Amino acid sequence: MDVIELMLLGLLLVCGIATCLSRNLLVSLVIFMAYSVIMSIVWVLLQAPDLAITEAAVGAGVSSVLLFLTLKKIRDIRKKVQNEEK
């Protein structure tokens, strides 16, 4: 149990720092999703299953979908502007 906990905590740290350091927005968003999933497993280990379910559904699911959609929307707007300039 201890080994799993340590591994998860290490991964959590790595994912958090990678989210900060990665240059591409899409890459950092995907790493952030992984971070959320790992966080929900850590919460299972911390004996808080309510939180784990909520984080898995909300953090890794809905809020990531919203972030993705924002990126898509921004890309659409940029493409439109580029087309207008041409």
Next chain:
Amino acid sequence: MKKSDLRAWLRSWDAGEFDFTAALSAGRSAPEAPAENKDHPWKLEPINRLEQGEIKSFRKIYPFFAVVLCCIMIGFLLLTVAKLPTYGSPDSPAHNEVMERYVEKGMEETGAVNVVAGVILDYRAFDTLGESHVLYTAATAVFILLLSLKGSGEPEQEKKIMQSDPLLKSTARIIVPLVIVYGIYVIFNGHLGPGGGFSGGAVIGGGLILYAIAFGFEPLDRFLNLKIYRMVVLCALCFYSFAKCYSFFCGANHLETIFSPGTPGMIFSAGLILPLNVAVGIVVACTMYGFYSIFQRGRI
């Protein structure tokens, strides 16, 4: 897909990215404001030279100061953590008589086997009421901001969604019912096990979003448009408020309520917790789907 293609595709998702690692090494200069163009009012003449110089020197030292500040913060917070009660010890001051009371009397008083559900929907139901209203307010703010978005709600874009991957469609056909049934299970078992209105509602919302991604909005529009959304969320929030007003009024005046805790462990027990979970679940599911819809096409 070739590697270079993948890179280009990834880059197309970037929007005005700034990599501070390059700035750290090279002291990259500030990006110049684009030249003036009458057709595009957002493009203005270059910023004057003094301002640019200021920004340049500021940007050179800024990352160092930021990193140093964060390191100092980590140091102070770690010192604080060392002073905190040890992780996992049973005699930390957080585990005081309040927790004892909730665990020992919780099941008897609220009828909920899951003490967390009893705490958030019975003892501290005002918190959850405020939380639902925060969610509703956020949804309203997002609607106000994005409802009039240009370039959305075009038929062309919605058609593109319809032509989605056949693999995605056949997978979604199997997964979506399971996801929604699981969400309903989580809501209805909120007082018996882990789960509750928020997680179950988010799961159902995720299922609806998956369905909308795979099959487009048209099938969902039939039973979830803005009018229905408003009615459903309003009814759920009003039900929550009135039910909680009633139970607080009765509880404060030592009156008998019509909601009894029932037999703990049964699905129809725990008095108000199950209906409140359902109300919260409806609000959350509708709001999550509404967020998706409003971001995707600018209307619900």
Next chain:
Amino acid sequence: MLQTLWNSRVNCIAVILFAVGFATLLLHRNLFKKILGLNIMDTASCLLLTSMGYIEGRTAPIIVDGVTDVTRYGNPLPAGLVLTGIVVSVSVTAVMLALTVKLYERYHTLDLDEIYMIARQEAGKEAPQ
């Protein structure tokens, strides 16, 4: 001191993640990255709160077989508080994202400094000294 920190390593990780999120907030001028950093700070503080409710060797506060002995279950209070926090963080994220889309629509950049510059120039144009 190091032994104490090792014993409460979950708290240490939470603290470091909080600082990492804060660093993201400070170092990146991209609004989207700032939102990600704020989310990391959010979950880190939730992790710290949750770890306060964990008691070694006790199970989650879901009553088994009708035994309501307090020495068997963890603390239900932090879990209840954090549950509220998670949902509020999603609401805040949604509002921030909507504002970001609006800002991009207006200024065609996500760079906060550029947005600030353009906004200042526009203000100067509208009201000349």
